[in-house]
Amino acid sequence: MTIPNSFLVIGSGPCGTLTVGTILKYFPRVAITWVSKTPFSQLGNFGRYMDVPGNTPVSVITKTLRAVPAMNFESAQGNRPSPTLSTWPEDKTCPLGLAIDAYNDASSHLQALPNVETIEATVDDISPCSSSPSSLIASCSSPSSPSPFTVSSSNVFLASGLVPSPPPPTPAHVIPFYTAMSPSSLSSYIKKFSSTCTEFYVTGSSHSGMLAVQNLCNAGVPPSRIKVIHRSPLRYAEAMPDGWTKFDGSGLKGTVAEWCKNDLPPEITFLQTSPDVFASIPSSACVIYSHAWEHESRPSWMGSPLPPHDGYSGTFPKTAADNLHAVGFAFPEMYTDGEGHEEYRVGFNFVFYLHLCRMMERIRSQQPQQ
Numbered sequence: 001m002t003i004p005n006s007f008l009v010i011g012s013g014p015c016g017t018l019t020v021g022t023i024l025k026y027f028p029r030v031a032i033t034w035v036s037k038t039p040f041s042q043l044g045n046f047g048r049y050m051d052v053p054g055n056t057p058v059s060v061i062t063k064t065l066r067a068v069p070a071m072n073f074e075s076a077q078g079n080r081p082s083p084t085l086s087t088w089p090e091d092k093t094c095p096l097g098l099a100i101d102a103y104n105d106a107s108s109h110l111q112a113l114p115n116v117e118t119i120e121a122t123v124d125d126i127s128p129c130s131s132s133p134s135s136l137i138a139s140c141s142s143p144s145s146p147s148p149f150t151v152s153s154s155n156v157f158l159a160s161g162l163v164p165s166p167p168p169p170t171p172a173h174v175i176p177f178y179t180a181m182s183p184s185s186l187s188s189y190i191k192k193f194s195s196t197c198t199e200f201y202v203t204g205s206s207h208s209g210m211l212a213v214q215n216l217c218n219a220g221v222p223p224s225r226i227k228v229i230h231r232s233p234l235r236y237a238e239a240m241p242d243g244w245t246k247f248d249g250s251g252l253k254g255t256v257a258e259w260c261k262n263d264l265p266p267e268i269t270f271l272q273t274s275p276d277v278f279a280s281i282p283s284s285a286c287v288i289y290s291h292a293w294e295h296e297s298r299p300s301w302m303g304s305p306l307p308p309h310d311g312y313s314g315t316f317p318k319t320a321a322d323n324l325h326a327v328g329f330a331f332p333e334m335y336t337d338g339e340g341h342e343e344y345r346v347g348f349n350f351v352f353y354l355h356l357c358r359m360m361e362r363i364r365s366q367q368p369q370q
C-alpha cells in the first residue's frame with residue numbers, strides 16, 4: 001500500500017462530516033473529495049430532525065466536536081444566537097436542532113478548506129483501480145453533470161446512511177416517519193386526521209417507536225386508542241458503576257426513557273409482533289412504521305452488491321480492499337460490552353469518534369509516515 005494521498009468520503013450527514021474532520025486530524029495535508037447525493041446544506045437525513053428530542057447528553061456531543069479541531073466548534077458557536085449546544089445544560093439531552101446547527105457549521109467550515117473538494121453526486125459503484133492497484137475508483141452520476149464521471153482515491157469512507165423502509169401495502173392511513181418523530185409536525189398532522197382514525201398503531205418499541213408514542217399522547221390522542229406492535233419488552237440504557245453504559249446502542253435514553261419510565265399511560269396496548277397482528281390492522285387505523293430501515297442508494301462493488309460489512313474493523317473483508325471503509329448509521333460499529341452482549345453503536349457521538357480514530361490509526365500504521 002502507498003501513502004494515503006487522497007480520501008473519498010461519501011455522505012454529508014453528521015457521520016460523513018465527522019469522518020472528514022477526523023481524517024484531517026490524522027492526515028492534515030491530505031486531499032479529500034467529499035461526495036453527497038443530497039445538498040450539503042441538508043446535513044444528510046439527520047437534518048430532518050430539527051425539533052426531535054435527542055438521546056445523547058449535550059456534554060457528549062460537545063466533547064466529540066471539541067476533539068476534532070477542523071470542526072471549528074468553539075468559534076462557530078460564538079457566532080450563533082442562544083440557545084446553542086454551548087448554552088444548553090451539559091448534563092441534559094437537547095432538541096437535535098442544536099446538534100444540526102453545530103454540524104452544519106462544521107460542514108460549512110470543512111467545505112471551505114483548500115484541500116477539501118465537494119461534489120453533489122451519487123456514487124454508483126466502487127472498484128479497484130486497474131492502473132494503480134492501491135487506489136479505488138468511484139463511478140459517480142449527477143443530474144447536473146452531462147455524463148457519468150469517476151473519482152480515484154487511495155482510501156474510501158462510505159457514510160451513506162439509511163432511510164425508513166417504505167411501509168408494506170396496508171389499507172390503513174400511514175403517517176410519514178419524519179412527521180411522527182417531530183412533536184410539532186405530528187401535532188399539526190393529528191389535528192387534521194385524528195377524527196378519521198379509530199386507532200393508532202406504532203410498529204417498534206425502540207427510541208423512534210416510543211418517541212412516536214410520546215408524541216401521539218402529547219398531541220392529545222387518547223392512550224386507549226394507541227397500540228404498539230413490538231418484538232421485545234422496553235429496554236433502557238443503564239449507566240454501569242465502572243463507567244460504561246449497558247445497552248447504550250439499543251436501550252431507551254434521554255427524555256423518551258424518562259417518559260416511558262414515569263409517564264407511560266397504562267391504557268396503551270402492547271401487541272407481540274406477528275404477521276397476523278400486521279394483517280389485523282383495520283383500514284380505519286393510522287399507522288406509524290418506525291421499526292425498519294434500508295439503504296437508499298448504496299453503491300455496488302465491482303458491479304455486484306457490496307459484500308457484508310465487518311462492524312469491528314469497519315471494512316468489507318470479502319472485497320480484500322483494506323482501503324474501503326464504511327461508517328455511520330448504515331454501517332455501524334459492532335461492539336461487545338462489559339458483560340459480553342454484542343450490539344451496534346449508532347450515532348455521531350464520542351464512541352463513534354473513537355471508532356473513527358481506531359480506523360485512522362490502522363490506516364496510518366499500514367504505511368510509512370508522510
Ligand SMILES: Cc1cc2nc3c(=O)[nH]c(=O)nc-3n(C[C@H](O)[C@H](O)[C@H](O)COP(=O)(O)OP(=O)(O)OC[C@H]3O[C@@H](n4cnc5c(N)ncnc54)[C@H](O)[C@@H]3O)c2cc1C
Nearest residue numbers: 011013015037044045046054055056123161328329347348
Ligand atoms: C429520533 C431519533 C433520535 C436520534 N437521536 C440521536 C442522538 O441524540 N445522538 C446520536 O448520536 N444519534 C441519534 N440518532 C441517530 C442519528 O440520527 C443517526 O446516527 C444519524 O442521522 C446518522 O447519520 P449518517 O451520517 O450516518 O447518515 P445520514 O444523515 O442518513 O446521511 C447519509 C448521507 O449519505 C448520502 N448518500 C447516500 N447514498 C449515497 C451515494 N450512493 N452517493 C453519494 N451520497 C450518498 C445521503 O444523501 C446523505 O447525505 C437519532 C435517530 C433518531 C431516529
